[in-house]
Amino acid sequence: MIRLDHVHVRHKARSGGIWRRDSVHALTDASLHVERGEIVGLVGESGCGKSTLARVLTGLQRPTEGEVVFRGRDLWTMSAAERRGDFGSAVGVVFQDPSTALNPRLSVRQILRDPLDVHRRGTRQEREERVEELTELVGLPGHTLGALPGQLSGGQRQRVAIARALALEPELIVADEPTSALDVSVRAQVLNLLVELRERLGLGMVFISHDIQTMRYLADRLAVLYLGRIVEEGRADDVTRAPRHPYTEALLSATPSLLETTERIVLTGAVPSATRPPSGCPFRTRCWKADDECATVFPAATLARGEHRWHCVHPQRDDTPSTATRPSERTAAARSTT
Numbered sequence: 134m135i136r137l138d139h140v141h142v143r144h145k146a147r148s149g150g151i152w153r154r155d156s157v158h159a160l161t162d163a164s165l166h167v168e169r170g171e172i173v174g175l176v177g178e179s180g181c182g183k184s185t186l187a188r189v190l191t192g193l194q195r196p197t198e199g200e201v202v203f204r205g206r207d208l209w210t211m212s213a214a215e216r217r218g219d220f221g222s223a224v225g226v227v228f229q230d231p232s233t234a235l236n237p238r239l240s241v242r243q244i245l246r247d248p249l250d251v252h253r254r255g256t257r258q259e260r261e262e263r264v265e266e267l268t269e270l271v272g273l274p275g276h277t278l279g280a281l282p283g284q285l286s287g288g289q290r291q292r293v294a295i296a297r298a299l300a301l302e303p304e305l306i307v308a309d310e311p312t313s314a315l316d317v318s319v320r321a322q323v324l325n326l327l328v329e330l331r332e333r334l335g336l337g338m339v340f341i342s343h344d345i346q347t348m349r350y351l352a353d354r355l356a357v358l359y360l361g362r363i364v365e366e367g368r369a370d371d372v373t374r375a376p377r378h379p380y381t382e383a384l385l386s387a388t389p390s391l392l393e394t395t396e397r398i399v400l401t402g403a404v405p406s407a408t409r410p411p412s413g414c415p416f417r418t419r420c421w422k423a424d425d426e427c428a429t430v431f432p433a434a435t436l437a438r439g440e441h442r443w444h445c446v447h448p449q450r451d452d453t454p455s456t457a458t459r460p461s462e463r464t465a466a467a468r469s470t471t
């Protein structure tokens with residue numbers, strides 16, 4: 134349905150100063166596709182380029198290089214009107230914080246009617262009916278239509294944001310950490326709603342999250358990002374049961390799991406600056422397996438079991454179900470832990 138082909142995004146560094154022409158490598162050579170009816174999870178630490186990838190997928194960010202192919206056409210060769218029209222209505226976005234994403238001065242009814250008005254969908258009567266249909270779809274009680282966002286709970290506000298994203302019957306929803314600003318008690322409800330909508334409406338979805346453990350249950354496929362690079366990608370099951378990239382292994386071991394008892398890998402140091410990413414593999418400065426080879430070139434993809442791919446010269450072996458059990462590696466990992 135939508136495909137990114139070798140997409141790069143470079144920003145001008147915010148603190149570049151007059152003599153500095155540094156650029157931020159927000160996304161490097163990212164290729165990804167999303168099909169109808171599937172959920173793709175994007176995971177990685179803060180600053181790894183997840184939001185940039187989401188902005189590229191939704192047409193909010195033009196790639197510096199590479200293509201965004203939608204229904205067989207490069208998005209950025211379309212006219213601005215086509216991009217806003219056909220593409221704009223085919224892709225819905227749900228942001229992190231519904232309190233800032235919704236206009237506080239508009240009622241829920243006005244918020245939901247706005248995209249229908251802008252895209253001139255149906256008659257006035259049909260738009261009113263669609264607004265009511267949308268509130269039912271996301272489980273909002275009818276009386277909330279007259280309310281302002283500030284009069285609703287956090288969970289209800291996110292339901293409004295989801296209903297707005299669905300207003301134009303999109304094929305793809307991109308949800309950027311849709312539950313991180315919500316109370317723990319309503320997070321599961323909002324996630325369940327999104328999954329249910331995927332099933333009922335056959336939507337493609339891209340979920341962005343820090344939390345690989347949640348994503349393993351929600352997503353069909355996972356892409357793991359590190360410093361602007363997709364370092365591992367594949368079916369969620371393959372990536373989480375048999376991670377091949379050490380970064381994926383570290384992310385998995387950082388959150389508690391009921392299924393596996395893995396030795397915890399605590400990554401030392403911070404993600405390096407995206408202005409000057411390390412040569413070769415960007416993860417090598419924090420990787421317990423790194424050697425000279427890792428500093429020379431970013432490894433080409435290794436492909437296994439159809440869709441599972443990773444970029445690492447010292448991947449986890451396939452016959453180990455979760456984190457490494459080879460004693461030498463555990464010792465090396467232990468040395469790099471705090």
Ligand SMILES: Nc1ncnc2c1ncn2[C@@H]1O[C@H](COP(=O)(O)OP(=O)(O)OP(=O)(O)O)[C@@H](O)[C@H]1O
Nearest residue numbers: 144145147157159178179180181182183184185407
């Ligand atoms: N407009 C911009 N100008 C300069 N640098 C930017 C801009 N937008 C993003 N960046 C930088 O690009 C890199 C990737 O940012 P991005 O927001 O995509 O990461 P992220 O994984 O979504 O992080 P978070 O989870 O904190 O939102 C970061 O180093 C960020 O500082």
